[in-house]
Amino acid sequence: MLVINCPFCGPRDEREFDYGGLAKAPRSKVERVASNSEWTAYLLHPGDQGRIADEYWWHARGCGEWVRVRRDTTTHRIEQSEVESDR
Amino acid sequence: MKTRYSFWSLARNALTGHRNWQPAWRQHALKPRYDMVIVGAGGHGLATAYYLASRFGMKRIAVLERGWLGGGNVARNTVTIRSNYLRDESIPFFVRSVKMYEGLSRELNFNLMHSRRTMIDVVQTYPKLRDLTRRMKIMDMYGSHYDRISVAEVRKRIPALTGGQPGSRLPVLAGMVHREAAVNRHDAVAWAYARAADALGVEIHQNTEVTGLTVDKGTGICGVATSRGPVSADSVALAVSGHTFQLARSAGLKLPLQTFNLTAFVSEPVKPIVDVVVNCPDLGVYFSQTAKGELVIGGMPDAGLSYRRDIKQHVFENTVSGLLELFPTFRRLKMLRQWAGHLDITPDGSPIIDRTRIPGLYVTAGWWGGYKAIPAGGLCFAKLIATGEPHTLGAPFSLSRFDSFNYIMETGTTTVV
Structure with a gap:
């Protein structure tokens, strides 16, 4: 089980959060300027699925804020978590 | 071809104390x-x-x-x-x-120990019933089968299913029988x-x-x-x-x-209690009983990317609590092993x-x-x-x-x- 550090509530159990997928650039920045291939890539590859992943977690059963979490997907170690203002 | 496996090869090797079996594949x-x-x-x-x-x-x-x-x-x-x-x-x-x-x-x-089992979906919500009915119509065109059965028939075919009674949180509404399902x-x-x-x-x-x-x-x-x-x-x-x-x-x-993890675990072996693959799509749990008697139980994918191949405790707990809603007698089963499989999802x-x-x-x-x-x-x-x-x-x-x-x-x- 992950313990996610909510910037407002402190370290909280993963069960208080809903998963929001891989973090990606704000849609508004991409959709007006992207070429077809860039747009396809944006929708198909939201973020890089490397060992270290940036993900959104929604503190749905807490303060309701979206948190951007950087996590090692081989160990579940969380390296960083911050408020995601673009969601 | 190496030794062909047959009754005769089994008998012959039994007579020589099983010391002469050849490796099934070579090292190079x-x-x-x-x-x-x-x-x-x-x-x-x-x-x-x-x-x-x-x-x-x-x-x-x-x-x-x-x-x-x-x-x-x-x-x-x-x-x-x-x-x-x-x-x-x-x-x-x-x-x-x-x-x-x-x-x-x-x-x-x-011998793959292939065993045609039939799968029964225990349906507890109308949206799921609609989804499965839609699948039934399309499967029908390609020679795969779903047959809808009544709650009484579901309970008759799965006697251990004692939960989900009228008045419970998610009462059983119907069953869908997929007769081609098998395990091996x-x-x-x-x-x-x-x-x-x-x-x-x-x-x-x-x-x-x-x-x-x-x-x-x-x-x-x-x-x-x-x-x-x-x-x-x-x-x-x-x-x-x-x-x-x-x-x-x-x-x-x-x-x-x-890449995500999908949860599964296995109980201690018990006497035959269920002879079909039971799937509870509304609770996110499914299981079957192996020839050895263990219940093989599967749950939901774990949220978040993972290469760990283990399961999180709360995913395990969610799966078990869903299972116990419908099968309260399983509460005393001991779990022997747990694992996760990788899903690389498109x-x-x-x-x-x-x-x-x-x-x-x-x-x-x-x-x-x-x-x-x-x-x-x-x-x-x-x-x-x-x-x-x-x-x-x-x-x-x-x-x-x-x-x-x-x-x-x-x-x-x-x-x-």
Whole structure:
């Protein structure tokens, strides 16, 4: 089980959060300027699925804020978590 | 062909104290060059090797495996074989796979302990009932079956189902019976394909980790880098499930895949209590009882990317609490083992069986519930590699469908979703 550090509530159990997928650039920045291939890539590859992943977690059963979490997907170690203002 | 397994070979070896059995596959020195390298000695990799050699007469094939044969996701699933899918592209493919499984023990001369079980979906919400009814109509066109039965009939066929009574949180509304569903022994499937492929000259190299793909910008794939040195090859096929994204990326290829964990666990063995595969799609839990008596229980995918292959405690607890709502007598069962399998999930939940933009590099991936797909997946992949033309059943599962967002959105991928 992950313990996610909510910037407002402190370290909280993963069960208080809903998963929001891989973090990606704000849609508004991409959709007006992207070429077809860039747009396809944006929708198909939201973020890089490397060992270290940036993900959104929604503190749905807490303060309701979206948190951007950087996590090692081989160990579940969380390296960083911050408020995601673009969601 | 080595010794054919039969009643006589069993009797003969019994008389000599079982000291004269031959190894089921040989060990080889790793050669510097093969025509074809398959990465991953799991179900799909071994089946592909077998069909390449048996159906298309391909020679000089090597299957390279990081760990031991059949120790990856082919051993990390719940061995449920079925064809109750939603899409016109998926159903014929899985119908074929289920049929191939039924004849596989004979074809491969290996007892897969194949057991046709029937699967019963215990339906507890109207949206799920609508989804399954829709699937029933489409499956009907392709020779796969769903039959709706009453609550009384569900309880008669699954006597241990005592929860979900009227007035409970989610009362049972109906059952859907998928009579083609089967289970078999996962080790046997991997070993049988390995033994049959070996007999046709395929080399299987265990403890040989492929660390990267070697690509020439002009000509395409040249081979692979392994923990035992470089191997060159005309063609390379990836059958590495959860690690497809990482391995393809070593060739500069970005595939639309994300790797998640799917939870499963096994109880202590008990006397026969259920003779069908029970699926509870509204609670996110399904199970069957093995020939040994253990209950094999599967749950939901774990939120968040993961390469860990273990399960989180709260996912386990969610699955168990769902199970106990319908089967309160299971509360005293002890759990023996738990594991997670890797799912490399595509944006539409359907697989990829295709070549890539790098000439000579092929990929079979995105198998969300790929155990049931091993025979047909291997056959389609082999046909594509050997002839350059996709098999009609595998053709819809192209990589290019994503360029035009021509999704094959599939609700039948795991039994629960």
